[in-house]
Amino acid sequence: MDGQVPVPASSTPRSGSASSAVDLVAGTAVIGAEVAAGMAGAVVGTVEAVGRVLGRPVAGLARTVGAPVGTRIGRAADRIADRGRAERRRAEADLVRLLDALVPEVVRAVVTRIDLTALVRQQVDVNQVAAEIDVDAIARRLDVDAVIARVDLIGITEDVLDRIDLPEIIRESAGSITTEAVHDVRMTGIGADEAVNRAIDRLLRRRGQRRTAGPAQRADGFVQPVVPDRGEDSPR
């Protein structure tokens, strides 16, 4: 933002001059009060000295007349100081009200005139800020139990168990030597079948894959055939 901050014309000069005047008045009042108090003290001292010279009756007369005069001057100085203090406080209150009204407007005007995101990207090392974030502390503050309490663990478990044939898996994978031997024999048979098929296909110069997918209903059980049959083959 290039322009100057708009400041209400009516408030600042008045407040500035008022502040100076207040300070001036307050200072004058305080100095005046101090001078008056000094003068009163001097007067009292002088009267007392004259009294001492002139004798007790005169001194008594001076005390009777001088003390009330000094007291009166001191009170006047206090009133002037109070006046100055009150004026200063009023000026401070004016200043606070002015800032309350002015600062939000200035900030709003600044924010609307600049790209704050770009400014942050340009001026702030976000990675460093992120690196200083203690994720573990945040994680420690997480109420994991509450999260888990909102998850239907029983339902999920039942769903999983419904979709797997656990007894069958246990039976099939019960790692007996017999089962492993049978699996080996079967896999060997499959490998031999494949080898024979390849040899025959080469011998007969047969192109393309064999159509070995079984009946359709068999395919929707546990496995899907890799290449579905395209039709019944026939003796040739």
Place this chain on the structure above:
Amino acid sequence: MTARVSPIPHAARPYQGRRAGLISRTLAAVVDLVVIVTAFWLGYAAVSVALFAVEPRDFHFPDVTLAGWIATEFVLAVGYLTLGWSTSGRTVGALVMGLRVLNRSGDSMRPVSALLRALFCVAFPLGLLWILVSAGNRSLQDLVLRTSVVYDWHRRIPPAAEPAATSRGPA
């Protein structure tokens, strides 16, 4: 969702439901042959023991002619294969090799069809060699009776799909 977890080893899964080749089926047939021959001689032993129990003094082992032996084996084989194919779709040999015989619908064969196939197989076992010629791993018996011998390592036939999903229009 019908996704299921298979207990079959990963290496064998791609073959499940595919028609088996010559070697697996031949090995299964050899196992079945051993079973049938063993069954015959076990029966012979049982009959001998029974005869010995009845007439210990005049006991002698029953005479077995070649024709009688072959005829008995033929009957035993047909009965054995019919029973296996019409029930679980597999014989002992098929169980060992992880094979199953299915009809064109993917189910076990009906008894009559199984009997016909057993007769055909026992009478003309060389029909198995048609697998080499067939591009779909079918024997001559499979072609005639529209059956399939597939790799199937599961203990039972997997349950059929939902009725609504498998319903078909008129053929």
